[in-house]
Amino acid sequence: MYDFSGVTRGIHEFLSGHFSPLGVTLWEMVIAGVVLLLSLVLIAFTLGYMERKVAAFMQLRLGPNRVGFRGTLQIVADTLKLLFKETFVPQAADKMLFNLAPIIMVVVTMLSLAPIPFTETLQFYDMNIGVFYVSAVTSIGVVGILMAGWSSNNKYSLLGAMRSGAQIVSYELSAGLSIIVIVALSGSMQFSEIVQSQANGWWIFKGHIPVWIAFVVFLIAGTAELNRAPFDMAEAESELTAGFHTEYPGMRFAMFLLAEYLNMFILAAIGATLFLGGWMPLHIGNLEGFNKVMDFIPPLVWFMGKTFLIVFIIMWFRWTFPRLRIDQLLTLEWKFLMPISLVNLILVALAVILGLHF
Amino acid sequence: MTIANFIFYLVSSMILVFGVLTISTRQLFRSAIYLLFSLINVAALFFLMDNEFLAAVQVVVYVGGIIVLILFSLFLTQQAGLKLPLPGLGRSMMAGLLSFFGFVLLFSLLLAASPEADENSFSAITMKEIGFGLLNFGKNGYVLPFEVVSILLLAAMIGAIAIAFKTKKE
Numbered sequence: 357m358y359d360f361s362g363v364t365r366g367i368h369e370f371l372s373g374h375f376s377p378l379g380v381t382l383w384e385m386v387i388a389g390v391v392l393l394l395s396l397v398l399i400a401f402t403l404g405y406m407e408r409k410v411a412a413f414m415q416l417r418l419g420p421n422r423v424g425f426r427g428t429l430q431i432v433a434d435t436l437k438l439l440f441k442e443t444f445v446p447q448a449a450d451k452m453l454f455n456l457a458p459i460i461m462v463v464v465t466m467l468s469l470a471p472i473p474f475t476e477t478l479q480f481y482d483m484n485i486g487v488f489y490v491s492a493v494t495s496i497g498v499v500g501i502l503m504a505g506w507s508s509n510n511k512y513s514l515l516g517a518m519r520s521g522a523q524i525v526s527y528e529l530s531a532g533l534s535i536i537v538i539v540a541l542s543g544s545m546q547f548s549e550i551v552q553s554q555a556n557g558w559w560i561f562k563g564h565i566p567v568w569i570a571f572v573v574f575l576i577a578g579t580a581e582l583n584r585a586p587f588d589m590a591e592a593e594s595e596l597t598a599g600f601h602t603e604y605p606g607m608r609f610a611m612f613l614l615a616e617y618l619n620m621f622i623l624a625a626i627g628a629t630l631f632l633g634g635w636m637p638l639h640i641g642n643l644e645g646f647n648k649v650m651d652f653i654p655p656l657v658w659f660m661g662k663t664f665l666i667v668f669i670i671m672w673f674r675w676t677f678p679r680l681r682i683d684q685l686l687t688l689e690w691k692f693l694m695p696i697s698l699v700n701l702i703l704v705a706l707a708v709i710l711g712l713h714f
Numbered sequence: 715m716t717i718a719n720f721i722f723y724l725v726s727s728m729i730l731v732f733g734v735l736t737i738s739t740r741q742l743f744r745s746a747i748y749l750l751f752s753l754i755n756v757a758a759l760f761f762l763m764d765n766e767f768l769a770a771v772q773v774v775v776y777v778g779g780i781i782v783l784i785l786f787s788l789f790l791t792q793q794a795g796l797k798l799p800l801p802g803l804g805r806s807m808m809a810g811l812l813s814f815f816g817f818v819l820l821f822s823l824l825l826a827a828s829p830e831a832d833e834n835s836f837s838a839i840t841m842k843e844i845g846f847g848l849l850n851f852g853k854n855g856y857v858l859p860f861e862v863v864s865i866l867l868l869a870a871m872i873g874a875i876a877i878a879f880k881t882k883k884e
Contacts, residue, residue, distance in 0.1 A: 378717060453747060484840050485766050492770040495778030499750060502785045506743055518789055525782060545841050 361477040388480060396466070396618060403617040404431040406664075407671055414675040441606035446509060449603065453507035458604065458611035460500035465618045468493040472625050473547045475635045475655040486547040487535055490626060491528070494581070497619070498524045501583075504612075505600035516599025519589040519682055524581055526689045531577035533697035534570040537704045538630040541567070551634040558633035564712075566704045571631045573697050578623040579670055580685070582616065586677040587685060620667060628662035635659040722762060729755045740797040743788055750781045767844060 367387065371380045405420070405428060412419025420427030445451050471486040473479040483489055498521055505517020539545055541563055542553035553559075559567050580587040589599075596602070601612045628634060635655035639647045680688065706712070732752035739745050753776040760769035801809070851857045 450741070450743070453744065456747075483766050485770055488770050488841075489766065492773040492778065495774060496754075498782055499747075499777065499785065502782065502789075503747065506785070506789065514789065518786070521782060521786055525778075528778070 360475060364477065392466070392469070392480070396469075397614075399621050400614050400617040401431045401435075403621060403667065404434075404613075406667070407617075410668065410671045411675060414672070435610065438606050438610045443606040443608060446603050448509045450507040450509070453503050454603075455608075457500050457504035457507060458608045458615070460503065461497060461615040462611050462618075464493060464496045464500065465615045465622065468622055469618075471547050472622065473551055473629065473634055474659055476548070476551075478656070479548070482546060482548050485545050487539060487545045487550070487626075487630070490622070491532055491535065494619070494622075495524075495528060497615070500615075501600050504604070508600075508603040510603055512596040512598075512602050513600050516589075516596045516602070520583055520600060522682075523583070523587065523589055523685060526686060527577045527580040527587075527693075529577075530573050530689060530693040530697050531581060533694075533701055534574040534577065535626075535630060537563075537566060537570040537697075537701060540701070540704050540708050547629060547634075551629060551636060554633040554636050557639070558631065558636065560631045563704075564707070566700050566707065567631065569696065569700045570704075571627070573693055573700070574627055574631070575666070575669065575673075577689075577693060578627065579673055580689070582619055582623060582670070584616075584620070584670065585674040586679045588679065589682050589685060620670060621663065624663045624666035624670065625659075627666045628659065632662045632666075633658075634662075718762065722759070725755050725758045725762065728752075729759070740800070742791070742798065743785070746781060746784045746788060749784075750777060753777060753781065765839060767839065767841060 368380070368384070371383050375383060408430070409419045409427075411417075420430035423429040423433050445454055468490050470481045471479070471483050471489055473482070501520045501524075502517045505513040505515075505520075508514075538550065538559055541559060542550045544550060544553070554562075556562075560571060563570075583589070601609055604612060635658050637647075637650040637653060637655070637658055639650060729752050732748045732755065735748040736745050736752060739748060753772065757769040757772040757777075760766075760772060847854055848856050848860050
């Protein structure tokens with residue numbers, strides 16, 4: 357009943373009546389692009405506001421509360437301020453790479469959104485290798501950070517970029533291994549099939565302890581890949597001013613910020629899809645009445661609710677845990693998370709072969 | 715010309731342009747970035763052929779692995795930001811001759827082989843087929859190469875650990 361297939365089919369039929377097949381494809385690409393951009397900006401604004409409010413409440417403050425209703429327009433005001441700022445390039449910087457780096461960051465982020473299923477029918481491209489595609493595309497992001505750090509020609513930027521390179525390359529392993537756990541359980545890399553495999557219960561309920569371990573490892577490794585506190589070695593404002601984006605002013609800085617928030621959203625969306633059942637409503641056993649009530653909540657609300665729950669956990673991390681040093685950070689990955697997730701993967705493989713999960 | 719043809723020519727010309735830029739720029743770091751774009755366009759070609767798995771592997775291995783490694787080693791190099799000196803006349807002539815003959819050799823080989831593409835036999839390969847192919851010793855099975863490669867990888871990892879191992883102070 358809450359389905360977007362009617363809307364998309366209507367648009368498709370309307371365009372088919374007016375244009376050639378090529379024109380229809382082009383127009384649909386334009387429409388999808390505009391909708392995507394608008395919703396992404398909206399998501400980034402929401403996350404920015406949420407981050408400031410969550411941070412404020414964790415520190416017993418009120419947070420932004422002057423602009424708009426309870427400060428909701430604060431982020432819009434901040435964006436306007438950034439728009440009006442002068443965008444200069446440092447004299448000794450490599451100008452081409454300096455301008456290219458933020459663009460790469462944003463493009464990579466948008467590319468990795470393609471296979472994520474918002475609802476059953478609201479998905480841009482349901483490809484066979486969905487999960488693998490996302491982890492492949494997000495690995496380009498580190499090149500953007502390295503480029504930004506190098507081309508600024510600033511020692512702080514360079515140090516920040518080097519740290520974040522080491523950090524992201526190491527933590528990709530644990531994140532990948534914890535994703536493979538779910539791939540092994542559901543027997544597919546396609547997002548739609550992974551969600552379908554959770555129709556009778558989310559993996560976090562069905563998969564026993566190994567999936568809980570994988571979920572925790574995924575959250576830790578994901579936070580580290582986002583370069584967020586307590587793993588904010590790339591920015592490290594107390595040691596490196598602002599790390600790799602020290603030299604970036606105005607809108608170019610805003611693009612890094614946009615990429616960071618969207619990456620957070622993507623990470624949370626993948627976590628919600630793999631572990632918490634994506635747009636699948638919560639069903640408990642044979643409680644017919646309860647399941648019917650849960651079915652009334654639209655899938656998009658389920659998806660967004662789960663995603664924002666994980667976003668909230670990631671923001672919670674930031675104000676709860678002390679920051680790590682760079683060597684402690686690498687020790688955590690190589691000496692603890694990696695061995696744990698490898699053993700965990702073997703356990704899951706055994707569980708799948710012996711049919712021990714539900 | 716269909717739209718797929720147009721995209722094919724666009725992507726392959728990008729590969730060539732960025733490939734030429736990679737070897738013609740005089741700044742090391744930019745050279746690595748042009749190589750990155752060239753390799754990403756190769757991944758785009760795989761996507762165009764509906765071979766998503768190979769495209770993703772191309773991105774993971776070459777972009778996420780090799781290019782990042784190159785950039786890292788450039789960070790540790792002195793004077794990576796300075797312009798490299800132009801090569802001498804003799805050297806550039808030798809390089810030109812070598813690449814010309816290499817091109818002629820490859821091109822003649824390609825012309826001699828030039829397999830006719832059969833559109834009907836082509837289908838997108840799914841993850842499951844690749845997985846079964848890798849661990850299968852029957853027809854179209856690749857279990858022996860797979861195991862040999864994994865032993866090679868294991869040896870490389872042990873070697874890396876042995877090099878990085880801290881020796882105790884005496």
